[in-house]
Amino acid sequence: MGTRHAAGGGATVLAGVGSSVPVHVVTNDDLAARLDTSDEWIRSRTGIVTRHVVAPGVATSDLAVEAGGHALKSAGRENVDVVIVATTTPDRQCPATAPAVAARLGLGHVPAFDVNAVCSGFVYGLATAAGMLGSGLFGSALLIGADTFSTILDHDDRSTAFLFGDGAGAVVLRAGEPDEPGALLALDMGADGDLEDLIIVPDGGARNPDGPADRFAMQGQAVYRQAVARMTETTKVVLEKVGWTPEDVDLFVGHQANQRILDAVAGRLGLPLDRVYSNLDRVGNTAAASIPLALSDAVGEGRLDTGDKVALAAFGGGATWGGAALTWPELRAQ
Numbered sequence: 602m603g604t605r606h607a608a609g610g611g612a613t614v615l616a617g618v619g620s621s622v623p624v625h626v627v628t629n630d631d632l633a634a635r636l637d638t639s640d641e642w643i644r645s646r647t648g649i650v651t652r653h654v655v656a657p658g659v660a661t662s663d664l665a666v667e668a669g670g671h672a673l674k675s676a677g678r679e680n681v682d683v684v685i686v687a688t689t690t691p692d693r694q695c696p697a698t699a700p701a702v703a704a705r706l707g708l709g710h711v712p713a714f715d716v717n718a719v720c721s722g723f724v725y726g727l728a729t730a731a732g733m734l735g736s737g738l739f740g741s742a743l744l745i746g747a748d749t750f751s752t753i754l755d756h757d758d759r760s761t762a763f764l765f766g767d768g769a770g771a772v773v774l775r776a777g778e779p780d781e782p783g784a785l786l787a788l789d790m791g792a793d794g795d796l797e798d799l800i801i802v803p804d805g806g807a808r809n810p811d812g813p814a815d816r817f818a819m820q821g822q823a824v825y826r827q828a829v830a831r832m833t834e835t836t837k838v839v840l841e842k843v844g845w846t847p848e849d850v851d852l853f854v855g856h857q858a859n860q861r862i863l864d865a866v867a868g869r870l871g872l873p874l875d876r877v878y879s880n881l882d883r884v885g886n887t888a889a890a891s892i893p894l895a896l897s898d899a900v901g902e903g904r905l906d907t908g909d910k911v912a913l914a915a916f917g918g919g920a921t922w923g924g925a926a927l928t929w930p931e932l933r934a935q
């Protein structure tokens with residue numbers, strides 16, 4: 602299938618949303634049974650109560666295919682012009698995961714590639730897709746955020762093991778008009794590579810292919826401070842770009858890393874807490890899946906109505922961050 606040209610007016614419009622989490626649930630008590638931690642500590646420090654974890658042999662693409670299929674159904678489409686998978690846990694180091702996902706979804710020979718911006722991956726993917734749709738290169742895109750951090754965690758490290766869960770969330774995007782419900786109205790992104798050590802899998806890549814430190818590591822407190830500052834700032838930037846005050850925002854969907862981070866960002870922005878979405882208690886931090894999974898869950902809970910003003914914000918490894926403002930389209934999660 603070749604490149605198709607967009608018919609829209611330069612805007613990117615959200616047209617479908619879907620998600621997938623593995624069946625198996627790990628509770629805080631399950632973790633406390635084998636680590637020096639407790640349900641009380643994890644709940645009070647993060648708000649997380651359970652997370653979903655893949656069974657051995659299940660990989661990121663499996664969740665991505667399921668979420669992508671639900672998003673296509675929600676959009677009422679059987680094809681798109683490009684597939685982007687945002688992930689830090691590809692099925693293999695080579696090749697990218699997106700081509701296999703596209704093939705398994707029966708999408709033909711459309712271009713397909715991965716984006717890695719860790720927990721900001723979905724917003725980076727949104728910007729990538731919006732650039733392609735806005736330029737007229739493509740008319741539609743399937744963007745999937747999918748991660749299985751359980752496959753890269755050090756399960757004996759009590760400072761990281763409890764934070765993450767596996768999952769996938771997906772959106773279908775199409776070229777359209779800026780005044781349509783679902784239009785992506787503003788984006789902001791940034792990165793500070795001087796902070797690459799904050800969130801890292803030190804070994805196993807080209808720098809040190811056979812090194813022993815091949816598990817995820819994080820400087821929790823520094824990440825916490827950066828996440829609050831950057832998510833606040835990027836949200837301010839997108840609100841300013843689109844001309845909304847914090848009171849205008851119907852739902853703020855921030856990267857689900859820690860309830861205290863979401864509360865602190867809301868406090869700094871002056872966002873009422875009842876407009877701050879959270880599914881952290883159930884799914885933990887699902888990395889690139891976090892925002893689209895939250896959007897999908899929010900729809901399922903009836904938290905999003907057509908025309909609602911929605912702000913997104915993420916912070917992740919790199920360090921990377923990004924925000925977006927959009928209105929909500931008329932659709933249902935699958």
Ligand code: UT7
Pocket residue numbers: 637638639642643646647720759760763764800820821822824825828858859862886888916917918
């Ligand atoms: O998506 C990527 C973005 N990631 C994040 O946004 C994560 C950001 N960071 C955080 O959310 C927090 O830093 C954590 C939740 C990871 C940790 O919370 P904290 O309030 O920063 O705790 P801390 O690291 O300052 O540790 C406080 C205490 C320490 O004990 P001492 O030194 O005070 O005696 C830790 O050893 O808690 C101890 N501790 C634990 N205790 C029970 C650390 N992990 C645990 C644990 N259970 N799992």
